[in-house]
Amino acid sequence: MRLTAESIDWTIQGHRLLKEVSLSVADGETFGLIGPNGSGKTTLLRVLAGLRKPKNGRVLLDRVPMSGMRQRDIAQVIAFVEQQAETLDRIEVHEAVALGRTPFLSPLRPWSEDDDAIVSQALVDVDMLHLANRLWHTLSGGERQRVHIARALAQQPNILLLDEPTNHLDIRHQLSIMHLVRQLSLTVVIALHDLNQAMECDRIGIMEAGRLVDVGPPRDVLTTDRLYRTFGVHADILDDPIDQSRIMRFRSAI
Secondary structure (H helix, E strand, O other): OOEEEEEEEEEEEEEEEEEEEEEEEEEEEEEEEEEEOOOOOHHHHHHHHHOOOEEEEEEOOEEEEEHHHHHHHHHEEEEEEEEEOOOOOOEEHHHHHHHHHHHEEEEOOOHHHHHHHHHHHHHOOOOOHOOOOEEEOOHHHHHHHHHHHHHHOOOOEEEEEEEEOOOOHHHHHHHHHHHHHHHHHEEEEEOOOHHHHHHOOOEEEEEEEOOEEEEOOOHHHHHHHHHHHOEEEEEEEEEOOOOOOOOOEEEEEO
């Protein structure tokens, strides 16, 4: 499913956090959002998820304006994993993941064995099935993040939005989550801090002060000049001699 943003502006308390952002993500594409802290990545993701209404512009799902859709219908199409999502409820891991099925349930469509299977598979995908009966508040930050991702997968969305999903994960689970994202036959928009992870995306967009200033394949966009202008760092860009993947090594510009 194609996700399109047209001339999006978003303002809070007089501060314009998004400025005429236009973006189109193709069906099945993995699109990375990068940029310094405060550049607007999270705000843009929340607008794309339908959680914030733009002051100007619009978001479309396969050419259908999101503004005319019910939140329940949006939730059947889009799953959003936020950077910090907590709960005070004393619930078990499998119950937290089962919340992903909520948009599909109704008096005429109660919980079924199919829902059980979907939840179990989501837990398997993020390596958390063995902790399915653990209480949420006993989990580490990284384990909670994997549960959030499992909850999103349980929605079986067409579009998956991820806000820095590997932040709290150890290196093994960072790699496994990024591998999982690449294998999904979904439209994915993922905000990332790790620029080497961004190299794995089909295309990336660079945010600066609320504007989308550059879009394209990672090898074209992540140049030494762009990295210096946007992040204020010097970079050495190397090609791995084994698989020819591109690796970046950074040095402070100070």
